[in-house]
Amino acid sequence: MSDMINEEGVSRRSVLKGAAAGAAVVAAGGLLGATAGSTAANAANVTASFGSNNSNPPGPKEDAAWVAAAAAAGIDVKLNVVDHNTFQNQINTYLQGTPDDVFDWFAGYRMQFFAKKGLLTPATAVWAKINADFAPGFKAASTGLDGKQYLVPTDWYPWALHYRKSVWKAAGVNPASIKTFADLVAACKVFKAKGYIPMAMADKGGWEAMGTFDIINMRTNGYQFHVDLMAGRAKWTDPRVQKTFANWKTLIPFQNKSPLNETDQTAGTMVLQKKAAMIMMGSFTSGLYTNKADYNDLALIPFPSINPAYGTDSIDAPIDGVLMSNAAAKNLPAAEALMEFIASTTFSDTITAIAPGLFANKHAKVSADPFIQSQVKLVNATKHVAQFLDRDTRPDFAYPIVSAAIQKFLTGGDAVAIAKNLQAQWDALPPA
Amino acid sequence: MSNDVATTKEVKIAKADRKVRRRNHNFSNGDRATIATFVGVPTLIHIFMVWIPAICTVLLSFTFWDGIGGLKNIKWVGFTNYRQIVQLDADFGPAIRNNLYWLAVFALIATPLGILLAYYIDKNLKGTKFYQTSFYMPLVISLAVTGIIWDYVFNSDGLINSLLGNNTNDSAIDFWGDPHKNIWVVLFIASWRHIGYIMLLYLAGMKSVDPSLREAAAIDGATEWSTFRKVVVPSLRPVNVIIIVVTIIESLRAFDLVYIINRGTNGLQLLGVLVYDNILGSSMRIGWGAAYATLLFILCIGPIIVYLYQNFSRDE
Numbered sequence: 001m002s003d004m005i006n007e008e009g010v011s012r013r014s015v016l017k018g019a020a021a022g023a024a025v026v027a028a029g030g031l032l033g034a035t036a037g038s039t040a041a042n043a044a045n046v047t048a049s050f051g052s053n054n055s056n057p058p059g060p061k062e063d064a065a066w067v068a069a070a071a072a073a074g075i076d077v078k079l080n081v082v083d084h085n086t087f088q089n090q091i092n093t094y095l096q097g098t099p100d101d102v103f104d105w106f107a108g109y110r111m112q113f114f115a116k117k118g119l120l121t122p123a124t125a126v127w128a129k130i131n132a133d134f135a136p137g138f139k140a141a142s143t144g145l146d147g148k149q150y151l152v153p154t155d156w157y158p159w160a161l162h163y164r165k166s167v168w169k170a171a172g173v174n175p176a177s178i179k180t181f182a183d184l185v186a187a188c189k190v191f192k193a194k195g196y197i198p199m200a201m202a203d204k205g206g207w208e209a210m211g212t213f214d215i216i217n218m219r220t221n222g223y224q225f226h227v228d229l230m231a232g233r234a235k236w237t238d239p240r241v242q243k244t245f246a247n248w249k250t251l252i253p254f255q256n257k258s259p260l261n262e263t264d265q266t267a268g269t270m271v272l273q274k275k276a277a278m279i280m281m282g283s284f285t286s287g288l289y290t291n292k293a294d295y296n297d298l299a300l301i302p303f304p305s306i307n308p309a310y311g312t313d314s315i316d317a318p319i320d321g322v323l324m325s326n327a328a329a330k331n332l333p334a335a336e337a338l339m340e341f342i343a344s345t346t347f348s349d350t351i352t353a354i355a356p357g358l359f360a361n362k363h364a365k366v367s368a369d370p371f372i373q374s375q376v377k378l379v380n381a382t383k384h385v386a387q388f389l390d391r392d393t394r395p396d397f398a399y400p401i402v403s404a405a406i407q408k409f410l411t412g413g414d415a416v417a418i419a420k421n422l423q424a425q426w427d428a429l430p431p432a
Numbered sequence: 433m434s435n436d437v438a439t440t441k442e443v444k445i446a447k448a449d450r451k452v453r454r455r456n457h458n459f460s461n462g463d464r465a466t467i468a469t470f471v472g473v474p475t476l477i478h479i480f481m482v483w484i485p486a487i488c489t490v491l492l493s494f495t496f497w498d499g500i501g502g503l504k505n506i507k508w509v510g511f512t513n514y515r516q517i518v519q520l521d522a523d524f525g526p527a528i529r530n531n532l533y534w535l536a537v538f539a540l541i542a543t544p545l546g547i548l549l550a551y552y553i554d555k556n557l558k559g560t561k562f563y564q565t566s567f568y569m570p571l572v573i574s575l576a577v578t579g580i581i582w583d584y585v586f587n588s589d590g591l592i593n594s595l596l597g598n599n600t601n602d603s604a605i606d607f608w609g610d611p612h613k614n615i616w617v618v619l620f621i622a623s624w625r626h627i628g629y630i631m632l633l634y635l636a637g638m639k640s641v642d643p644s645l646r647e648a649a650a651i652d653g654a655t656e657w658s659t660f661r662k663v664v665v666p667s668l669r670p671v672n673v674i675i676i677v678v679t680i681i682e683s684l685r686a687f688d689l690v691y692i693i694n695r696g697t698n699g700l701q702l703l704g705v706l707v708y709d710n711i712l713g714s715s716m717r718i719g720w721g722a723a724y725a726t727l728l729f730i731l732c733i734g735p736i737i738v739y740l741y742q743n744f745s746r747d748e
Contacts, residue, residue, distance in 0.1 A: 089712055092499045117500050204609070204694050258588060260698045261609030396498070396717045400697065400709050404522055407698045411611060421522055428516045430496035430507070430719065 046334035051103030053087035099325035107319035108387030115144035121324040153321040153360035188254035198254035200276035202267035206403030210389035219306035223384035245415035314384035493722035542623035546630025611699025637671030
């Protein structure tokens with residue numbers, strides 16, 4: 001009911017680590033500003049300020065740990081922690097006011113948007129040093145439209161079909177056999193016959209089903225079309241969009257009846273409680289599996305191939321990271337040193353010691369946990385990594401325009417009319 | 433009538449009158465400063481906090497602006513935002529419709545029910561205090577709790593579906609997710625709150641009605657209904673004005689309840705939500721938000737002005 005985790009709330013840090021954003025959007029007051037003192041300053045240290053949105057537990061613990069590690073590495077960090085949702089809502093004012101040198105943000109369009117508005121300092125010099133530590137996909141996701149890198153990626157989580165091994169075993173469906181869309185539909189029929197909801201679907205928040213749209217669109221029409229569509233280079237009135245909706249329509253009979261009444265949490269719980277057989281969701285759904293036995297039963301498979309031309313070459317795997325604001329230009333050496341530190345394994349290993357996750361640095365320690373390992377395997381087998389619909393398109397298009405359109409589709413709306421309205425709304429957007 | 437025929441008495445009165453007026457204007461500097469402070473400060477606050485933002489909102493509704501880059505990036509676009517809202521925004525129609533539903537349900541059902549309850553509770557029936565507390569209770573409970581309570585009732589595995597024996601996902605009535613049903617569920621909850629509010633306001637007013645008026649009406653053989661209609665209601669005119677204004681404002685500014693349910697989407701669109709979503713949050717489409725705010729302002733102020741005008745002209 002009060003789960004209003006908006007797109008910002010999907011941040012792996014806030015969700016995976018068990019901090020439901022809850023009703024904080026309405027209740028969020030002013031900045032919950034808290035300037036933590038930097039640790040005992042080494043005279044030779046440089047000083048940079050950092051704006052953290054990592055306010056939900058264990059965020060403060062993580063922040064304290066890496067700030068201490070940074071001080072040891074020669075950078076005194078003036079930490080400015082802001083409530084997670086407040087930070088997102090005030091990002092425009094924040095970046096135009098007196099921003100910190102370096103701050104938490106996301107990859108993709110939501111970064112490019114600010115880069116284009118001239119509110120960021122490029123991190124090309126940093127990337128020249130850290131290039132070897134990151135897979136090319138991460139570099140691409142950190143690059144603005146002008147070809148310069150702005151982001152230093154920290155961590156990420158993939159979107160995939162999540163299921164319980166025991167449920168699939170009981171129903172006699174072999175996860176490894178789901179290679180094509182037809183296989184998936186056949187499996188759904190088996191699950192339905194056995195009394196399961198084959199696919200749990202949520203879209204109460206308006207963002208949950210975007211992951212399903214993304215994956216079906218990328219499987220049907222390829223990564224490039226998806227990116228073009230998100231950027232407005234391809235039209236929503238393109239017949240290919242209708243193919244995506246038509247494929248999705250095939251799955252609707254296998255979804256729970258009222259997706260608009262379900263959140264990622266409630267739909268994820270259907271899988272946890274073995275009422276539903278699978279869910280297309282970010283791996284943060286594992287946050288629901290607090291019981292160790294349940295967690296060990298959780299697994300994922302990539303969404304199967306639809307168009308053989310594209311196979312399973314793309315996924316959504318949103319990347320979080322840090323950016324340099326305009327203010328960093330006045331404190332560039334220190335800010336760049338801080339960016340470089342955050343790109344290092346010292347940073348990721350410090351965080352892993354507190355809460356294991358997936359880090360962008362390819363040399364980062366990875367937890368041996370099989371579920372984490374399966375996420376690594378999934379992303380390593382993928383050629384193109386998309387961010388997520390609301391991170392790949394204009395923020396004023398994602399909400400409330402696309403979110404409302406998908407909700408309409410899920411409640412039986414006519415896909416042709418929906419696509420037509422989406423294009424008309426895109427065309428009416430103020431120039432970005 | 434000329435001065436020539438004015439009597440001495442009249443002249444005297446006029447002089448005295450002028451004297452009194454002069455005395456009233458004869459403030460010390462300290463008094464002037466006090467008056468200036470007491471009138472000036474609230475006026476300035478009012479102008480800066482209410483009227484300037486309101487006028488700026490109306491002006492911004494004629495522009496494109498994403499809130500980035502200061503005033504020079506504001507682009508004047510005339511009525512484009514209004515045209516786009518009406519022609520393109522799929523949420524516009526539902527939002528207007530829902531706000532009007534809200535107004536209709538409050539005005540025709542919730543407010544009259546609140547008045548009726550006040551009338552009966554005012555009769556000091558047995559257990560009056562209990563009823564009074566019960567009906568007012570919904571307003572004391574925070575909205576978040578309200579949401580949870582009714583979620584238990586209307587959820588797919590909630591009270592109503594359980595009573596109806598709809599235990600599986602397929603047979604359950606989808607009260608929250610079905611865009612044709614959820615607005616009525618929300619209006620039910622909103623009315624549940626509104627009735628208690630109106631009851632309390634009216635009850636307070638009724639306590640001030642002289643009981644002898646009602647006695648006199650009863651002695652004259654008036655029925656209860658005509659006593660209420662012809663004696664109680666007219667003697668409560670100031671309260672009636674408040675109740676009508678409260679009902680209009682409450683129904684048009686509605687926001688919080690739908691926002692905690694589903695952020696005001698999928699059948700629960702409201703103008704207030706569209707203002708918020710376009711100006712704050714991730715969108716920053718300030719022109720649209722301002723245009724919605726302006727529409728909401730006109731909708732709110734229109735009926736209130738009409739009502740107050742009629743009411744006061746009747747008084748004269």
